[in-house]
Amino acid sequence: MLGLTLRSEFRGRRLKGTAIELSNDSNTGATQIAAKQFLEITYPTHDLLKGIEAIGPDQGRPVVVIGERGLGKSHLLAALYHAVCDKASTHAWLNAWATTLGDPGIGNIALRDGMLVIGESLHRQRYKFLWDLLLERHPHGTFIKGKWEGMGAAKTDIPSDELIIELLQHTPVMLLLDEFQTWFDGLTNTKQYPWKNWAFNFIQILSEIAKERPDLLVLVISVRNGGSDAYQQVHRVNPIAIDFKAGGNAERIQQDRRRMLLHRLFDNRLQISAESIASLLASHVSEYFRLLDIPPAEHDRKREEFSESWPFAPHLLRLLEEQVLIATDAQETRDMIRILANLYKSRGESSSVLTAADFSLDDDTSGIGALLDSVSNEHHRTLREKAQQNIISVTEAVSDHVLRAPHLQEIVGAMWLRSIAVGTLAGAEPATLQVDITRTRPVDDNAFQVELATIVENSFNIHQEGARLVFREDENPRAKLMACARNDRLFTDGSDQIQLARQLRYVISGSEEVAKSFRVIALPKSWQSDPWSSLDESENPERWDERLPILVLPEEPEKIDRQLGHWLKTHLQKRRNTVRFLIPRAGTTNAFQDRDLLILARAEMKALEWSAQNTEYKKLHKEFETTLRDNLKKRFDRFAVLHRWNFTDPAQCIFIVEPLRKQGSLIPESIEETMVADLFVPEDFENLVLQAAAGNNSVGKLLRELQEPRPAGQDCIPWLGETAMKERMLRLCSQGKIAINLRGLEYLQTRPGEDDETSWKRLRPKLSYTGRQLDEVYLMLPSAVPSTSGSSQTQSASSLDGTLFGDETQTQNPPNTLNDPVVGGIGQQPSTIFGTGTSAGAARPRIPLSNPPTSSLNLIGKLESWGIGPATKVAEVAIKISAATGAQLKELLKKLPDGMTFELQLEKEEN
Structure with a gap:
């Protein structure tokens, strides 16, 4: 992007180590290469310039470099080494940076000359005693060593200050002791081997010489912290401390570190114009201001910060420096360089600005591999696996995830990276994630909210903690449940x-x-x-x-x-x-x-x-x-x-x-209330029952007919259920409009002088038959009930409503039909069993029905209008055909049902 190029050491498929060694066996250590080559990758930070000034010709105090692993202690010591060994190259380097940074003071720093520089990384444990290093590397060391050992009984456990001063008077020395604390803490300290005490005493001698005779000795050591025993003796002489805090100025610290990182990573970062960078960052920075509600007074400072941090977003660098690497106890600068180099190699050419969203969970080369190698934390590796599983969960649950969650990988990657921060800083608010995925074009707010909701709802390790979304190893029960519920593949x-x-x-x-x-x-x-x-x-x-x-x-x-x-x-x-x-x-x-x-x-x-x-x-x-x-x-x-x-x-x-007036389990009751109050017409039901009574039909037959639609386009009588329909029949019976023959064992009818309500209470329990039993319960008109006294009007109440057993004048098996069929209508009076009517065992009455000539389809409809269903028995059926051909007659005869006999009469026309 914009022609930015990584340094050659970071371009290979496998990233070389960024740790600085003062020297090694392959002669590629920082003090073994040319000063110009080393200084090319060195940025003049505040701490480095402070160190160069501290070893200058007018200084007289030891220098202690304090900082945890990876901050750049070894790199600083190597720069001091070259500042003394190659004054010309160092001076040219200082002048070049003075011009670049617009600070003439950098070029005016005085450099020491004419000293022997002895540098050693003590953690390699090549020397048991510090004086061995000094005597071995110094040109006059062999003489002093022999003099010390030849002292006989006067020989001390460690070389005296007089011997060391004599050594240094021969050739002044700058002594660089890298990883001094690591070496010192590893010494034994027993009565037989009091080596730590000896080292403690000897470093005191060196410190005092460096303070009192800076023309002979410049002492520089590096320690991890200022509270160790290794530092105490040097601390007594008030050394110059370089602690990578840029003089306590937080803004200077950030600026120094970012410039140092970019200079260390890229060949030509300073050659990219600020205008080109600002144009490339315009959309991202604008959305950053809007989404995070940055005050206008801060805009210019933030723009400069974005420009100085490019190609990395400053919020990404802060995230890594202040949260992720601190949380994981990584070796800050060293690991930071490796992570950022991998990130740029993977995404630098395709992204206008690199953010947390560029850490792709399924691609180790995107910087995640370097990060996990640096942190060496199993928790974060597990969390990464959980995040990857959540991505799979979203893709399985959302069939069109490419459209609904186009930034799935970026959002989950950013959320994962932000979730490995410390304490309450873990996780990210939605606006921060939206900034992370914003590149050269703004992301629509509504579309992002839908996308983020889709991801959260279909993931099961994302937890909501206040306004933040954070990945956790433990599953979010609600999120897991919803992720499962949205996965269509689980419910095929x-x-x-x-x-x-x-x-x-x-x-x-x-x-x-x-x-x-x-x-x-x-x-x-x-x-x-x-x-x-x-x-x-x-x-x-x-x-x-x-x-x-x-x-x-x-x-x-x-x-x-x-x-x-x-x-x-x-x-x-x-x-x-x-x-x-x-x-x-x-x-x-x-x-x-x-x-x-x-x-x-x-x-x-x-x-x-x-x-x-x-x-x-x-x-x-x-x-x-x-x-x-x-x-x-x-x-x-x-x-x-x-x-x-x-x-x-x-x-x-x-x-x-x-319409329904109620909801839920009250709906059935509401339906029935509406059916009874608004849809059921009692008069229609009464007319139908009276017709059935006139035809002496069974209750079972009538109920079955009521369960079916009425034929010939007649309005249906709403079905209220068997119990409700039987009760309504009993109501008609209690009103004296019909009578009911209970299987020939009992007749239900009102008694003379009995009011409707009294009759209803008496009759209501009587009709308890159900199912097929109702086929033996018949409806009839009140006047058709059999009587023992010659008139149904004078029949006693006991014979009307009592059983027929015990009355010698009544048959033991009463008929299922009326004694006299009612043909003329409901009001016609039938004959009694003592009259001229048919006997008790006579056939049921027949109603003659006919229709003028019409089509077969119309005749079928007519059958329905006559109430003739599949089970209705008919007799004396005659179908009259005015004219037909022989073929039509033959076809008709073929369709007549088997098992029946037919009589055929016709008139044949003469030829």
Whole structure:
């Protein structure tokens, strides 16, 4: 991007180590290469310049470099080495940076000359005693060593200060002791081997010489912290401390570190113009200001910070420096360089600015590999695996995740990186994540909110902590549950639809009282084409009992009359007049295609299944069950019942659609209240019962007819259930309009002088028969009840309402029909058994019916209007055909049913 190039050492497939060694066996150590080569990768930080000044010709104090691993102590010592060994190259380097940074003071720093520089990384443990290093490397060391050892009995445990001064007077020395604390802490200190005490005393000698005779000795050591014993003796002489804190100026620290990092990483970072960088960063910086609500007074400073940090966002560098690397105890600068180098190699050419979103969880080369190697923390490796699993969870749960979550990898990567920070800093607010994924173009706020919600809802390790979203190793029960619920692949067996149907049934028929009176059936998604095969066998129409069927439609029919009429004809062969259709609100989709309802059903089902593992799921089960049921309760606002039937053309059927006044388990009761109060017409029912009584029909036959639509376009009489219909018949009986023959054992009828209410109370318990028993219970007109006194008007109450056993004048097996058929109408008086009427065993009356010539289709319709059903017996049937050909007659004879005999008479025309 903009021609920026990494240094050659970072371009290879395998990144070279960034640790600085003063010297090594391959002669590639920092003090073994040319000063110019080393200084090319060195940025003049405040601490480095302070160190060069501290070893200058006018200084007289030891120098102590303090800092934990990876801060750059060894690099600073190597720069001091070259500052003394190669004064010319160092001076040229200082002058160049003075021009670049616009600070003439840098070029004016005085450099020491003419000293022997001895540098050693003590952690390599090549010297048991410090004086061995000094005597071995110094040109006069062999002489001094011999002099010390030749002292005989006067020989001390360590060389005296006089011997060291004599050594240094021969050749002044700058002594660089890297990793001094590591070496010192590793010394034994026993009575037999008091080596630590010896080293403690010898470093005191060196410190005092460095302070009193800076012309002879410049002492520079590095330690990890200022509280160690290794530092104490040097501390006594008031050394110059370099602690990588840039003089306590936090802003200077940040600036120094960023410039040093960029200079260390890139060959030509300083050659990229500020204008080009600002243009490239414009959108990202603008969104950063907007989303994080940065005050206008801070804009200029922040823009400069972005420009200086490019190609890395300053918020990424702060995240790594102040949170991630501190949290993981990494070797700060050293590991930072490795992480950033890998990140730029992986994403630098494709991203205008590198943020936390560029750490791709499935690509170790994006910097994550270097980061995990640096932190060496199993927790963060595990957390990375969890985050990767969450990405898989989202892709499986969201079929169109490419469209709905286009920044999935970036958002999860940024959230993971921000989740390994320390304490309350862990995680990120949504606005921060939106900044992370913003490049050359702003991300739409609404689209981002939808995308982030999709990711969070389908992941199970993301926790909400205040305003922050954070990854945790432990699973978020709610997130896991919802991630599972949104994964369509886990419910290909249709278990979610079964659960939704189960909840639908419960919502409508939740109480036992409702379940006793109503059979609630939730029709499946394919209710129009195949309503029964996927349901339990007990819900098929063949298994229906006397409970009132309420069919719950999963969706609103487009044309209620047409669709429900066709459905009744196709999928229900009997009891078509008994069903109530429960219809969803207008505008709702098919319940089994409504993703929100399905997800609630899945969550409720899985929460119950997992409740044994974790009590949290018990709470979630209750929550989702309540939410689902509340949604289902509000789903239905109407019901439909058949009003007019047309078997030939179901599209002409008419249904009555009534609003529901109640919800949930109160719906069945509300339906029945509406049916009785608004739809049931007592006069129509009374007329039908009187017709049945006139025809001496059984109660069973009448009830079966009432369960079917009325023929010939007549208005259907709403079916209220067997019990309600029998009670209404008894009401008519108590009013004296009909009588009922209870299987020939008893006649129900009002008594002379008895009022309606008294008669009703007496008769109500009498009609307790059900099922096929009702085929032996007959309706009749009151005047048709048999009498023992010659007149039904004078018949005693005991003979009318008592049993026939005990009355010698009555037969033991009374007839199933009236003694005299009523042909002339309801008001005609029949003859008694003592008159000229037919005997008790005579056949039932016949009603002659005929129709003028018409088509066969019209005749079929006429049969329905006459009340002739499949079980109705007819006699003396004559079909008159005015004219036919021989072929038509032959075809007609072929279609006559087997098992019957037919008489044929015709008139043949002469040829």
